[in-house]
Amino acid sequence: MIQLRVLQTHKTALANGARDGVPIGLGYFAVAFSLGIAARNAGLTAVQGFFLSFFGMASAGEYAAITVIAADASYLEMALVTLIANARYLLMSFALSQRMSPTTPLRHRLFVGYSITDELFGIAVAQPKPLDPWYSYGSYIVAIPCWATGTAVGVIAGNLLPGRVVSALSVALFGMFIAVVVPPAKQDKIVGLFALLSFGASFAASRLLPTLSGGTRTILLTLVLSGLAAALFPVPDNNETQKASGDNETSGTQNEVES
Amino acid sequence: MTHQIWLYIAVMAAVCYAIRVLPLTLLRKRIQNRFLRSFLYYVPYVTLSVMTFPAIIEATRTPIAGGAALGLGILLAWMGAGLFPVAVSCCAVVFLLEWFLVSA
Numbered sequence: 001m002i003q004l005r006v007l008q009t010h011k012t013a014l015a016n017g018a019r020d021g022v023p024i025g026l027g028y029f030a031v032a033f034s035l036g037i038a039a040r041n042a043g044l045t046a047v048q049g050f051f052l053s054f055f056g057m058a059s060a061g062e063y064a065a066i067t068v069i070a071a072d073a074s075y076l077e078m079a080l081v082t083l084i085a086n087a088r089y090l091l092m093s094f095a096l097s098q099r100m101s102p103t104t105p106l107r108h109r110l111f112v113g114y115s116i117t118d119e120l121f122g123i124a125v126a127q128p129k130p131l132d133p134w135y136s137y138g139s140y141i142v143a144i145p146c147w148a149t150g151t152a153v154g155v156i157a158g159n160l161l162p163g164r165v166v167s168a169l170s171v172a173l174f175g176m177f178i179a180v181v182v183p184p185a186k187q188d189k190i191v192g193l194f195a196l197l198s199f200g201a202s203f204a205a206s207r208l209l210p211t212l213s214g215g216t217r218t219i220l221l222t223l224v225l226s227g228l229a230a231a232l233f234p235v236p237d238n239n240e241t242q243k244a245s246g247d248n249e250t251s252g253t254q255n256e257v258e259s
Numbered sequence: 260m261t262h263q264i265w266l267y268i269a270v271m272a273a274v275c276y277a278i279r280v281l282p283l284t285l286l287r288k289r290i291q292n293r294f295l296r297s298f299l300y301y302v303p304y305v306t307l308s309v310m311t312f313p314a315i316i317e318a319t320r321t322p323i324a325g326g327a328a329l330g331l332g333i334l335l336a337w338m339g340a341g342l343f344p345v346a347v348s349c350c351a352v353v354f355l356l357e358w359f360l361v362s363a
Contacts, residue, residue, distance in 0.1 A: 023346040048264055055272030065271045072262055075270050082274040088306060089275075093282035095299045102287050113280035118310055123342060125303045164361065167320045168354035171328045174315040175342075175349030177307040178329070182336035184304060191304050198308030206313050218309050225305045230297035 010134040017123075017138020023172055024119045024139065025146035030169030031059055032147045036154015038063060042070035046152040053151035054144065057115050060213070061085040062151075087219050092121045101130035108133040115140050119173055122180045190233045198225055324356040 032053055039049040044066070056062040064085040068078045093116055100109070112124075112133050120139050127135055185192035198221065205217050212220075290296050316325035328349040335345050 020342050023343045027346070044264060048268065052268050052271070055268065056275055058275065061271075061275065065267070069262075069264060069267050075262070075266065078267050078270045079274050082271045083278065086275055086278050090278045090282060091302055091306070093279050094286065095302045097283050097286040098290060098296070098299050100283070102289065106284060109284045110280055113283040114276060116279045116283075118307070121303070122307055126342075163320070164354065164357050167318070167324075167357060168350045170318040171315060171325060171349045171353050172346040174311050174318065174325075175328065175332045175346035177311045178332035178349075179336045179340070179342045179345040181304050181307050181311075182333055183339075186337060191301070194301060195304055195308040198305050199312040202309040203313045218306060221309045222302060222306045225309075226298050226301040229301040229305070230294050233297070234293050235297040235300050 010132065013132040013135040014138040017135040017140075018142050019138075020123045021120075021139035021142030023176060024123070025142045027119070027169055027172035027176070028143055028147040029150035029153075030166050031173070032150025033154040033157075034166060035059060035062055035066070036151040036156075038066050039151060040155040042066045044069070044155060046155040049155040050148045050152040054148040057117050057144065057147065058086055058089070064213075084216065085213070088118075088222060089116050089121075091219070091222060092116050096121065096124060096131070099125060099127075099129050099131045100133075104130070104133065112136045115144060117143075119143070119176055122177055126180045126183075190229060194225055194229045201225060319353050320357055320361045323360060324353040327352050327356055 035053070036046075036049050039052060044052065052062055052065065056065060061082060064081045065078065068081050093113060096112070096116065100112075112131075115136075120136065120143060123139060124131055124136055181191075181195050185195050201221050201224075202217065205212060205221060209217070290299070312329065315329050316322040319325040319328070331352050332345050332349045335348055340348075
């Protein structure tokens with residue numbers, strides 16, 4: 001019986017993940033499409049574009065990789081550029097490690113880690129703690145094929161999709177970011193304050209230091225602002241769990257209402 | 260081309276995977292250090308906020324549309340809307356505004 005109930009929970013988690021993966025998949029398809037156009041210009045075939053995205057799972061990181069291929073640079077350079085452009089995923093992986101149950105087996109960690117992206121990480125942290133790996137798998141099953149196929153279609157079809165449709169779809173990702181940040185910001189004033197500070201600092205950095213790539217800007221500001229928040233407003237032992245479970249209650253009810 | 264595209268992809272894939280999986284597999288226990296725990300508590304929200312703005316106003320053909328999507332998204336999420344409705348509303352407002360503001 002207990003076994004059955006656990007399976008049922010995983011099934012629900014899988015379904016919830018797949019549902020939340022739909023808007024991400026749509027956004028991914030549009031972004032990957034434009035990435036495919038860049039990949040084609042660098043000499044990649046549709047199949048290569050598909051696997052670039054299947055294994056890369058990163059917009060900025062893959063774009064950087066495409067420029068390396070286009071420049072016919074060394075493999076070492078490819079490794080370094082990939083490391084820098086994707087370094088924020090290292091932070092996200094650390095953060096996610098704290099949201100998983102300590103008993104989560106290695107195989108789940110190997111699979112969940114494979115597709116930590118801005119968006120898929122974003123919806124995973126909005127889930128109740130501890131994170132059920134099956135939730136992530138649900139979102140992966142929908143989002144990863146969209147991303148990889150979008151790239152391949154972009155390589156083949158080029159400028160087929162009207163510009164205004166690409167433009168509209170491209171904000172889907174940001175809409176989801178907003179939906180992840182706002183509920184905890186409403187509950188925890190410090191989170192809200194630092195979300196606003198992040199907006200301001202990110203804007204200032206993009207204007208004052210235009211040579212800084214988007215990925216590097218994200219890493220630097222994340223380190224500085226989260227460090228500042230942690231130093232000035234450390235989360236008390238009990239409070240952290242309370243806060244976290246507070247988030248969970250909200251997202252839990254939302255999920256129930258939606259489904 | 261002296262370099263193989265497939266080998267480039269393999270190098271990128273290996274580095275990407277290592278970055279994403281190492282912390283998750285090596286760090287199984289709860290972190291005891293209070294600063295580190297607080298830091299990791301704030302990381303997701305700061306990262307997502309940094310990536311949202313100003314990128315959202317640069318992703319659209321006119322910054323007004325991106326700005327409107329940001330405002331509407333915050334408002335709807337504040338009122339309790341979930342991921343999907345917020346994302347779709349943001350897309351819709353951009354599509355509508357650009358229909359009037361941007362030619363073709």
